[in-house]
Amino acid sequence: MHQLNIKNETARLRVVVLGTAESCGPVPKLEEAYDPKSLEHILAGTYPLESDMIEEMNAFVKALEKHNVQVFRPSVLKNCNQIFSRDIAFVIDDVLIHANILPDREEEFQAIKHVVDQISPDKIIYPPEEVHVEGGDVMPWNEYIFVGTYTGKDYxxxxxxxxxxxxxxxxxxxxxxxxxxxFELRKSNTNAKENALHLDCCFQPIGNNKAILHKNGFLIDEEYQWLVEYFGEENIFEISSEEMYQMFSNVFSISPQVVVSEKNFTRLNNWLREQGFTVEEIPYAEIAKQEGLLRCSTLPLIRE
Structure with a gap:
């Protein structure tokens, strides 16, 4: 593999790791749920089926390959949810940073060893133990790195x-x-509509100068306003709490012109087309039940 290169969220994608829904295990027990949305679906008996999620991810592969993106997949671990590659590592410039995440997800990182082994070891960073970070909270945007965090005493x-x-x-x-x-994010263990699990659950840049944004995902109004001023009000698609819950901000850019989106996001997809984007619509509503969507499922390695 050539040198890693990720400077922002939208430059032309060349190489990506996409998670897998194969052998993702039984429906989790209530106490095993990592987020309020999964909890909701476990209780309602509507937790997604593996076969449906595999089908959704296959549609994502097709959309990526249609645009000549090289797609790596993790080795399949038995009874392990490996859909959300974004959580296990992320790339900034030419380095891969191993995410310090929930400890029982370390094996997910090992499952992309065939990819990691192609990267020069001096370009892989393992942060110290006290550093907690997940890729969904980290967004390189040219000279900036946007980071979602929570620094309350009750962390x-x-x-x-x-x-x-x-x-x-x-x-x-x-x-x-x-x-x-x-950016300080609003957190809730129990109410999915009041929980911004990651920064990409309430904000994402698209194109060269536009963004999807949800005001209530941010705890501090000035931080939200900073983004509005940075991108400009006319370039922002503001989503409602219901749309945040549906994960409208978690689309994925193949290039500044091409966005992969969930086919039910009618209001967003129409707006994107009005702005001149090509929208690759795919079904992803079952995977969304686990409070993760398209960006969460990807680990971009090389953009042009």
Whole structure:
């Protein structure tokens, strides 16, 4: 594999790791749920079926390959949910950062060893233990790195708080040439409509200068306003709490012109087309029940 290269969220994608829904295991027990949305579906008996999720991910592969993207998949671990590759590692510039996540997900990282082994070892960073960080909270955007975090004293009480202030400091130290801009996110263990699990659950840049945004995902109004001013109000698609719950901001860019989106996101998809984007619509509503969508399922390695 050529040198890793990720400078932002939307440049032309060349190589990506996409998770897998194969052998994702039985419906989790209530106490095993990592987020309020999964919990809701476990209780309602509507937790997604493996066969449906495999079909949805196959549609994603087709959309990527249609645009000549090289797609790696993890080795399949028995009875392990490996859909959300974004959680296990992420790339900034030419380095891969191993995410310090929920400890029982380390084997998911081992399952992409065939990919990691193609990367020069001095380009892989393993943050120290006190640094908690997940890829869904980290967004390289040219000279910036946007980081979703939660620094409240009750951080340990939230299984939904995934990136801490140590992670923000760590990124500042690793990337002294970048501006690190952090955002406090609203967390809830029990109410999916009040929980921004990751930054990409309430915000995502698209194209060269546009963004999808949800005001209530941010705890501090000034931080939300900073994004509005940075992108410009006319370039922002503001989503409702219901749309955030449906994961409208978790689409995925193949290039500044091409966005992969869920086929039911009618209001968003129409807006994207009005703005001149090509929208690759795929079914992904079953996977969405686990509070993750298209961006969450990907680990981009090389963009042009």
């Amino acid at each position: 340990p009480d939230y299984i939904t708080a995934r990136t801490n202030k140590e992670a923000v400091e760590f990124l500042k130290a690793q990337f002294p040439n970048k501006k690190i801009k952090s």
